[in-house]
Amino acid sequence: MVQYLDPPLDLSFAALSDATRRGIIDQLGRGEASITSLADKFHMTLTGMKKHVQVLERAGLVVTQKVGRVRTCKLGKRGLKAEAEWIEAHRKLFEARFEALDEIINEMNREGSDD
Amino acid sequence: MTEQVERAGGTQNGTSVERRGDRELLVTRMFNAPPSTVYRAWSQPELFQRWWVPKSAPGISLVSCDMDVRTGGKYRLEFGAGGSDTMAFYGKYLEVVPNERIVWTNDEGEEGAITTVTFEDQGGKTLLVFHEIYPSKEALVEALQGSAVALPEQLEQLDELLPGLIG
Numbered sequence: 001m002v003q004y005l006d007p008p009l010d011l012s013f014a015a016l017s018d019a020t021r022r023g024i025i026d027q028l029g030r031g032e033a034s035i036t037s038l039a040d041k042f043h044m045t046l047t048g049m050k051k052h053v054q055v056l057e058r059a060g061l062v063v064t065q066k067v068g069r070v071r072t073c074k075l076g077k078r079g080l081k082a083e084a085e086w087i088e089a090h091r092k093l094f095e096a097r098f099e100a101l102d103e104i105i106n107e108m109n110r111e112g113s114d115d
Numbered sequence: 116m117t118e119q120v121e122r123a124g125g126t127q128n129g130t131s132v133e134r135r136g137d138r139e140l141l142v143t144r145m146f147n148a149p150p151s152t153v154y155r156a157w158s159q160p161e162l163f164q165r166w167w168v169p170k171s172a173p174g175i176s177l178v179s180c181d182m183d184v185r186t187g188g189k190y191r192l193e194f195g196a197g198g199s200d201t202m203a204f205y206g207k208y209l210e211v212v213p214n215e216r217i218v219w220t221n222d223e224g225e226e227g228a229i230t231t232v233t234f235e236d237q238g239g240k241t242l243l244v245f246h247e248i249y250p251s252k253e254a255l256v257e258a259l260q261g262s263a264v265a266l267p268e269q270l271e272q273l274d275e276l277l278p279g280l281i282g
Contacts, residue, residue, distance in 0.1 A: 013137050013252060090140065091132040094245070096169030098130055098144050104156050104166055105148045 015059035020044070021052050025061060025075070032074035035064075137252040140228075142245040150234035153241045154214045157232065158184040168194070186211045190219065226254035 015021055020042055027033060027041065039049035053073055056062035064073045130144045146153050156162045164180040175194055178201050182190040191205040206220035206227065215234060221227035228247040235242040249255040 017137060087132050087134065090142070091130060093169065094132065094142050094144070095130045097166055098146075098243075100166035100169055101153075101156055102146065104162055105146055105152055108152050108156065109148055 011059040012061055015055050015061055018052070018055075021056055024052060024056060024073075028062060028073060028075045032072050035071045035073060038073065134255075138249045138255050140247040140255070144243050144245075145237070146241045146243060148241060149239055150236050150241045151214045153243060154217075154234050157234075158182070158211075158213075158217065167192075184208060184211055184217065226250045228254070 016025070023042060024038060027038065033041075035046065035049050035053060038044075038053070039046050042049065044052075053062060053064060056073075057064055057076075060076045062073050063076050064071050066072075130142065133141045135141050156166070160180045160182045163182065164177045168175055168177050175196050178193040178195040180192050182188075182192075184190070186208055188208045188211070189205065190208070191203060193201040193203045195201045204221065204223050206222040208217060208219045209229070210216065210218040216231060218229065218231045220229060226249065228249045231244075231246045231248075233244045233246075235244070
């Protein structure tokens with residue numbers, strides 16, 4: 001198993017706790033964008049947007065690159081992989097549990113016992 | 116109940132798992148039986164232990180299962196993976212309303228979640244909602260980190276998962 005040195009998850013949760021930052025992630029999901037265009041889109045000052053992007057960048061959710069005078073942002077490779085994996089692991093476990101529970105419930109239904 | 120919940124892929128035969136906010140986990144599922152039946156399968160230890168640890172978890176078994184399902188009652192589950200070591204999960208029932216809801220604590224960890232399971236009648240079927248709320252964002256993050264790493268062995272993965280889930 002390759003282990004990636006990801007930023008800790010609490011950074012990404014903190015980063016995602018803000019509606020604007022979630023909006024930025026959505027936006028970048030459609031394609032990369034410059035800080036300036038993000039600031040326009042979210043009706044924010046350039047400084048405000050820079051701060052938001054910095055938080056997302058520290059969490060590994062966004063990567064930025066400066067070309068000339070324009071800083072372009074795009075989604076980080078990691079995305080929400082760890083979170084998705086956690087949810088999927090839970091889903092698999094409960095799926096297996098609930099299938100077993102289905103069988104028992106079917107048995108109980110057949111017995112017609114319901115006191 | 117045909118609500119489409121965004122999931123992390125996989126098949127979709129009814130079990131949905133979501134995070135709500137930064138402290139909550141929500142699992143929902145429909146069952147083809149009235150709440151009284153599903154409640155019995157959840158509250159009677161001899162039935163509960165037949166499904167809580169899925170057969171697909173190789174090597175993990177429930178060594179003991181004590182459940183006194185009533186408000187103020189206690190539970191203790193011990194899991195073994197073949198060796199002499201067991202993992203215990205325990206807590207108490209904060210609220211029990213037969214056929215409707217069970218609320219319990221998870222006391223084996225530092226910051227245990229409060230788990231609520233509700234059984235809702237939907238025309239003779241049951242909508243089961245399993246809800247877990249952690250005392251802090253950090254506690255959920257910790258639960259996440261414990262199991263977020265993709266592990267090579269399913270057994271290990273389940274090992275990582277169980278502490279946050281057992282009720």
